[in-house]
Amino acid sequence: xxxFETSHTAEHGHEEKHSFDTKAIWRxxxxxLVITCIELIVGMFIAPHFHSLKLMFNVLYIIFTLAxxxxxxxxxxxxxxxxxxxxxxxxIPALLFIxxxxxxxxxxxxxxxxxxxxxxxxxxxxKVKAEAKPAHGEEHGAGExxxxxxxxxVH
Amino acid sequence: MSNExxxxxxxxxxxxxxxxxxHHVHHHKExxxxxxxxxxxHKMIAKQFLITGMVWAILxxxxxxxxxLQLGYPDQTFPWLExxxxxxxxxxxxxxxxxxxxVTMHGTVLVFxxxxxxxxxxxxxxxxxxxIGARDMASPFMNMLSYWFFxxxxxxxxxxxxxxxxxxxxxxxxxxxxxxxxxxxxGSKTGMDLWITAMALFxxxxxxxxxxxxxxxxxxxxxxxxxxxxxxTMWALFFTAVLGVLSFPVLLSGFILxxxxxxxxxxxxxxxxxxxxxxxxxxxxxxxxxxxxxxxxFLGHPEVYIILLPAMGMASxxxxxxxxxxxxxxxxxxxxxxxxxxxxxLVWAHHMFVTGxxxxxxSVFVLLTLLIAVPSAIKxxxxxxxxxxxxxxxxxxxxFALGFVSLFISGGLTxxxxxxxxxxxxxxxxxxxxxxxxxxxxxxxxxxxxAGIYHWFxxxxxxxxxxxxxxxxxxxTLAGAYLIFWPMHYEGLAGMPRRYLDYSGWESFKHFADLNxxxxxxxxxxxxxxxxxxxxxxxxxxxxxxxTTTNPWGATxxxxxxxxRPGHGNxxxxxxxxxxxxxxxxxxxxxxxxxxxxxGPNESHH
Amino acid sequence: xxxxxxxNQKWWGGGRSPFNVEYGKLxxxxxxxxxxxxxxxxxxxxxxxxxxxxxxxxxxxVFSSFPFAGHAHLxxxxxxxxxxxxxMSSVTMVLAVGAGHSNDRxxxxxxxxxxxxxxxxxxxxxxxxxxxxxxxxxxxxxxxxHNFDGSEASTNFTxxxxxxxxxxxxxxxxxVIINIIMFIMTYRGVFDRRGHxxxxxxxxxxxxxxxxxxxxxxxxxxxx
Numbered sequence: 001x002x003x004f005e006t007s008h009t010a011e012h013g014h015e016e017k018h019s020f021d022t023k024a025i026w027r028x029x030x031x032x033l034v035i036t037c038i039e040l041i042v043g044m045f046i047a048p049h050f051h052s053l054k055l056m057f058n059v060l061y062i063i064f065t066l067a068x069x070x071x072x073x074x075x076x077x078x079x080x081x082x083x084x085x086x087x088x089x090x091x092i093p094a095l096l097f098i099x100x101x102x103x104x105x106x107x108x109x110x111x112x113x114x115x116x117x118x119x120x121x122x123x124x125x126x127k128v129k130a131e132a133k134p135a136h137g138e139e140h141g142a143g144e145x146x147x148x149x150x151x152x153x154v155h
Numbered sequence: 156m157s158n159e160x161x162x163x164x165x166x167x168x169x170x171x172x173x174x175x176x177x178h179h180v181h182h183h184k185e186x187x188x189x190x191x192x193x194x195x196x197h198k199m200i201a202k203q204f205l206i207t208g209m210v211w212a213i214l215x216x217x218x219x220x221x222x223x224l225q226l227g228y229p230d231q232t233f234p235w236l237e238x239x240x241x242x243x244x245x246x247x248x249x250x251x252x253x254x255x256x257x258v259t260m261h262g263t264v265l266v267f268x269x270x271x272x273x274x275x276x277x278x279x280x281x282x283x284x285x286x287i288g289a290r291d292m293a294s295p296f297m298n299m300l301s302y303w304f305f306x307x308x309x310x311x312x313x314x315x316x317x318x319x320x321x322x323x324x325x326x327x328x329x330x331x332x333x334x335x336x337x338x339x340x341x342g343s344k345t346g347m348d349l350w351i352t353a354m355a356l357f358x359x360x361x362x363x364x365x366x367x368x369x370x371x372x373x374x375x376x377x378x379x380x381x382x383x384x385x386x387x388t389m390w391a392l393f394f395t396a397v398l399g400v401l402s403f404p405v406l407l408s409g410f411i412l413x414x415x416x417x418x419x420x421x422x423x424x425x426x427x428x429x430x431x432x433x434x435x436x437x438x439x440x441x442x443x444x445x446x447x448x449x450x451x452x453f454l455g456h457p458e459v460y461i462i463l464l465p466a467m468g469m470a471s472x473x474x475x476x477x478x479x480x481x482x483x484x485x486x487x488x489x490x491x492x493x494x495x496x497x498x499x500x501l502v503w504a505h506h507m508f509v510t511g512x513x514x515x516x517x518s519v520f521v522l523l524t525l526l527i528a529v530p531s532a533i534k535x536x537x538x539x540x541x542x543x544x545x546x547x548x549x550x551x552x553x554x555f556a557l558g559f560v561s562l563f564i565s566g567g568l569t570x571x572x573x574x575x576x577x578x579x580x581x582x583x584x585x586x587x588x589x590x591x592x593x594x595x596x597x598x599x600x601x602x603x604x605x606a607g608i609y610h611w612f613x614x615x616x617x618x619x620x621x622x623x624x625x626x627x628x629x630x631x632t633l634a635g636a637y638l639i640f641w642p643m644h645y646e647g648l649a650g651m652p653r654r655y656l657d658y659s660g661w662e663s664f665k666h667f668a669d670l671n672x673x674x675x676x677x678x679x680x681x682x683x684x685x686x687x688x689x690x691x692x693x694x695x696x697x698x699x700x701x702x703t704t705t706n707p708w709g710a711t712x713x714x715x716x717x718x719x720r721p722g723h724g725n726x727x728x729x730x731x732x733x734x735x736x737x738x739x740x741x742x743x744x745x746x747x748x749x750x751x752x753x754x755g756p757n758e759s760h761h
Numbered sequence: 762x763x764x765x766x767x768x769n770q771k772w773w774g775g776g777r778s779p780f781n782v783e784y785g786k787l788x789x790x791x792x793x794x795x796x797x798x799x800x801x802x803x804x805x806x807x808x809x810x811x812x813x814x815x816x817x818x819x820x821x822x823v824f825s826s827f828p829f830a831g832h833a834h835l836x837x838x839x840x841x842x843x844x845x846x847x848x849m850s851s852v853t854m855v856l857a858v859g860a861g862h863s864n865d866r867x868x869x870x871x872x873x874x875x876x877x878x879x880x881x882x883x884x885x886x887x888x889x890x891x892x893x894x895x896x897x898x899x900x901x902x903x904x905x906x907h908n909f910d911g912s913e914a915s916t917n918f919t920x921x922x923x924x925x926x927x928x929x930x931x932x933x934x935x936x937v938i939i940n941i942i943m944f945i946m947t948y949r950g951v952f953d954r955r956g957h958x959x960x961x962x963x964x965x966x967x968x969x970x971x972x973x974x975x976x977x978x979x980x981x982x983x984x985x
Contacts, residue, residue: 022859029852033845040841043984048821058985065980069973076855076969085773086780086790089373093401093794096500097801103504103516104449104805108812110513111443116815122427126815130913287775293784362795370787378776400795408802412924420902421920423810441915446809450802733775 028075035064185723193303195295196723200302201281202615205608207309208273209689214313215264216682218257225249227675229657243321254656255324256342260316262327263350267357268312270462270600272305275399278465278607279368279392281615285714286386288377288731290724293370301363308356315349323350326654328455331424331447335416336437338430347417351410358403365403368396377713379733383489384750386712386737387482390489391468394496395461402457402500409450416442423447445511452503460499462596464492466603467534467563470556472737473610474538476710477553478545479746481738484537491530498527508576509583517576524574531567535560550708551625552610558633559602565637566595569644584654587647590640598636605632608692613707617720618699624691628684635681642670711749712737789963793970796932800974803928804981807921816908818918820983823906826893840983843886844975847933850879851972854940858965861958866947869961873944876968880937887930891923899923922982929978932971939964 039061047057074080079087116123194200221240224233225248232247243253280298284291292298315322324342325333329350337344372393376385415421422439424447429436475482482488505524508517538560547553569591572578582588605628612620651664658664658671706715713733717725731751739748743759773779780787811817821836828839853875860868898905901923904916943964952958 022856025852025855025859029848032848036841036844036848039980039984040837043821043837061980061984065976068976072851072969072973072976076851076972077966082782083780086782086787089780090790090794093397094797096401096497099501100453100801101805101808103519104446104809105812106516107445107449107504107513108443108809110516111445111511111813112815114511114513115813123815126912127910128913129911130907293788362792366788366791366795369791370784373780374778374782374784374787376775378774380775382773382779384775400791401798404795404799405802408799408806411928412803412806415901415920415924419920420916421924422902422916423806423920441810441814441917443810443813446806446813449809450806453802 024075028071031071032068035068039064193299195291195299197280197284197292197295197298198615198721198723200298201277203302204273204276204280204305207306208269208277209692211264211268211273211309213686213689215261215269216685218261218264220679220682221249222254222257222261223675223678225254225656226658227672229659249656251656252324252341253321255326255340255654256322256346258654259324259326259342260312260322263312263323263354265597266327266458266462267354268305268309270597270604271361271399271458272357274600274604275392275395275461275465276302276305276364277604278388278469278611279364279396281611282388282714283368283371283392284375285614285717285721285725286389286712287372287375287380288713288733289371289375290726290730292367293375294367297363298367301360301367304356304360304363308353308360311349311356312353315346315353318345318349320344320346322346328448328451329413330451331413331416331444332428335413335424336428336430337417338433338435351414355407355410358407361399361403365396365400368392369400372396377730377733380713380750383486384733384736386468387471387485387488387492388465388468390492391464391471394492395464398457398461398464398496398499402454402461405450406454409447409454412450413447445507448507448510449504452506453500455506456503457499459592459596460495462600463563463603464495466559466600466606467492469603469607469610470559471534471538471541472712473552473556473606474541474560475738475740476610476708477548477550477556478542479548479709479740480541480545481740481742482537483540483543484533485736485738487533488537491533494530495527498523498530502527505574505576505579508579514576521574521576525571527574528567528571531563535564535567550609551620551622551629552606554626554629555602555606555609558629559599559606561633562594562599562602562636566591566593566599570595581650582647584652585647586643586651586653589653590643590647593643594636594640598632598640602632605629605688610708611714612692612695612699613702613719614714614717614721616696616699617702618695619702619707620695620699621691624687628688628691631684632681635677635684638677639674639681642674646670706749709747711735711739711747713750716749716751783959785959786963786966789966793966796970797974800925800928800977803921803925804977807925807981810917810921814915814917816910816912816914818904818906818914819909820985823894823918824890824983828889837983839886839890840979843883843890844979846879846883846886847972847975850876850883851969853879854965854968858958858962861952861961864953864956864958866950866953869947869952869958870944873940873947873961877937877940877944880933880940880968883933884930884937887926887933891926894919894922925978926982929971929974932974936964936968936971939967 042057042060047054050057073090079090190196191199194203221236224236233244234247236244236247236249240249240253243249243256249257280292283289320341322342323329323334323346324340325347329347333339333343334347335343337347372385372389376382412421412423416423416425422442424444425437425439425442426444428439471482471488502520502524504512504517504520508520512520542557569587573582573588573591609620609625612618646664646667649664649667651658651667659668702719705717705719708715713731716731718727733750734753735748735750737750739750740746742748778784778787824840825834825836826839827833827835853872857869857872857876860872894900899919899922901920902916904914904919906914906918908914943961946952946960947958952960
């Protein structure tokens with residue numbers, strides 16, 4: 001479709017003086033790396049010792065994740081340097097996720113309660129311990145966690 | 156189209172260079188294949204969508220006639236049915252499975268292949284480049300692919316009608332477990348796999364088209380065509396594309412999970428199931444059938460507006476042109492389209508009030524749902540105030556646009572009933588629901604589509620459609636639509652459930668037997684009249700009265716500044732520049748002022 | 762020809778791109794928006810099922826192996842290596858895009874090469890992880906792992922894990938293919954002839970999106 005060219009070729013390359021900010025890219029890289037390391041440390045060494053604080057850790061993970069997402073979109077995908085209206089056309093639809101997530105999880109949770117309330121058999125079944133048959137090659141990990149360490153369910 | 160553009164700090168300019176145009180338009184040979192089959196001209200692609208949509212509309216309509224025959228005359232047999240349908244209607248009576256197959260296919264075909272593909276596929280393709288002043292879509296190649304994916308989906312869907320076990324028969328919403336378990340019904344076997352495949356192709360088509368519409372509207376407007384100078388059709392089609400691009404992928408995800416449930420041994424949607432047919436309890440545990448409904452309706456509700464918005468946009472435009480008055484409250488119209496688009500994403504679970512949805516969550520959805528009444532009412536009152544005290548020209552396009560407004564009001568009002576979760580306990584799954592959505596999105600979207608076809612037919616084919624047939628078409632369809640669906644409200648209020656083969660066994664619905672017979676008769680008449688419309692359409696392509704002026708309706712918008720039969724590239728010379736909004740009708744003593752005319756020194760403000 | 766647009770002219774005024782980008786880049790952005798909803802739907806469906814279950818396996822137990830580390834209990838280490846590889850390849854991709862901006866063919870080729878290597882490395886890691894889980898008896902419809910509290914788990918943990926990481930892996934795979942095509946086109950000087958490297962930029966957007974999705978998959982499957 002060469003016919004209806006919508007724009008013009010002449011002057012690329014000449015005005016490309018706006019050099020890419022390599023420093024900012026590496027800074028973003030270090031930020032992402034540090035956040036991932038923090039997540040790793042929290043997930044590996046800290047969270048397993050405080051089961052009652054699972055919810056708090058999850059909130060922490062969400063904050064870290066959103067921070068990482070922000071840096072990837074803003075710097076790597078260069079959105080921060082686009083025109084504001086364009087940023088809006090991406091940001092506003094993304095806001096739909098708020099209600100998308102809230103309503104789905106809300107109803108998921110409600111479905112669990114519904115079943116536990118009206119189907120006692122289902123509730124009983126889900127409390128029955130499986131006979132100890134750890135997955136192959138997982139003796140250590142699986143064995144350890146099957147104790148009474150983790151009574152609460154996950155959200 | 157390659158991507159020649161400036162980047163970095165320089166401006167990306169999309170105006171069309173004069174020399175450029177002179178060199179390229181009209182100077183290439185086109186073969187039959189490139190012109191009519193694998194065409195990249197948006198106008199031809201629009202016609203391809205329209206005609207494919209018409210074929211589907213006839214098929215889908217015929218299905219409704221067949222099952223109305225069963226509903227109206229449950230005690231009779233029609234031997235000729237066996238002649239045309241074969242084993243679907245042994246002994247001249249449609250069997251229960253095939254009745255469900257017909258109902259399912261009727262819904263799928265009309266919702267997706269006619270009112271989505273056929274409606275926004277046609278008019279977004281046809282009108283966007285013409286009305287914003289562009290040579291073609293941003294990517295004509297992707298645009299062509301969009302049609303051919305649609306065509307491929309159509310073929311797969313059509314082929315499912317002819318397989319041994321029949322097409323999918325679990326309802327157009329494809330709820331599991333009926334859709335997830337091959338053992339659940341004959342239609343849930345291969346028919347469902349073909350159904351999913353066809354729908355996946357359809358989603359790809361809609362994505363390719365939608366991305367094109369969005370970037371064309373944003374990036375390729377001619378000089379002076381600011382967003383707020385665009386005709387309302389453009390706004391409507393733009394937001395339709397936004398809805399499609401953001402909601403269809405969710406449906407696709409739902410379908411992928413469904414495919415795994417069907418063939419991968421997973422249990423995303425399955426739990427605690429015993430199949431009577433095979434006397435077997437399934438091992439699937441922990442899934443949730445409600446999850447599929449959420450995923451489905453996250454598309455399903457925006458889908459309603461994907462169907463309705465193009466009709467709203469076209470009706471606004473046609474009403475303003477034929478009332479010879481500026482549209483009342485242009486910015487309010489734009490704002491309400493935007494509000495509807497946002498709300499469309501927030502209200503999906505009002506289709507699920509009685510499925511086991513958390514009632515408190517349901518009440519939030521009630522609130523959000525009822526909010527839609529606000530922008531809808533704004534639009535309705537703006538249409539009414541536009542025709543208020545106007546000197547109306549009752550062209551066929553205008554008649555259908557007015558019919559659209561009438562149907563949108565009557566159907567929208569019953570939506571307020573259904574949006575309340577408490578009333579829904581009584582009304583869900585009854586004929587009341589059928590009446591509601593057929594009027595508000597089925598027939599009224601069809602009216603918008605007819606209005607668009609009658610109005611832009613001269614631009615498409617350089618001829619007019621026959622007016623006499625058009626008026627007959629209008630009155631019979633309008634009266635017929637109300638006669639078919641109005642009585643259904645009463646049946647629904649009386650509790651008559653939908654999706655049943657035969658109501659004669661119910662003591663409580665026996666007195667509706669004659670009413671059902673009446674509805675079926677009217678449905679057949681209305682269907683016959685649609686065939687007359689199709690005849691009018693094809694007859695007028697070749698024999699219609701010729702258009703002699705470039706602007707037969709006296710409209711302000713850009714498509715009427717092109718030649719009567721524009722070639723690929725739309726304008727032979729430079730693309731016109733735009734100086735004003737699209738609604739300067741009856742201004743300063745002039746009948747209309749085209750968008751291309753500069754603002755005069757003494758001109759009044761609108 | 763390239764009109765110098767007066768500073769006071771409105772961005773939305775028509776006649777040029779309101780966002781100062783070429784249409785292909787805009788399309789890529791909105792395609793990614795759409796794809797974000799595909800992934801979003803998957804992850805939200807996963808969340809919904811997890812919320813409606815009374816128990817769920819512990820990721821620290823499931824994902825605790827490392828290649829050649831035998832039975833050592835090393836939760837999260839391997840997946841962190843995968844994350845590192847993907848972030849690294851994102852960096853090399855930005856550098857390729859940056860080199861494209863200054864029409865530096867050699868650097869574009871170099872950075873694209875490393876991006877492709879990163880992508881392949883990630884796919885390799887994923888293949889190892891899948892293989893390892895499969896050896897333990899995990900697959901679509903099969904879940905050998907128990908819930909946190911030791912009760913029998915439904916198969917949905919593995920169902921969602923394989924579906925979503927599989928879908929993500931498919932995106933990485935197509936991203937690698939796209940990057941290889943870009944590499945060949947750059948090598949042949951196609952973009953030099955065009956005078957700009959916008960295609961690299963679009964491929965870059967796609968690649969970063971794949972990285973972005975991984976950030977969420979990582980959180981949802983390995984941390985929660």
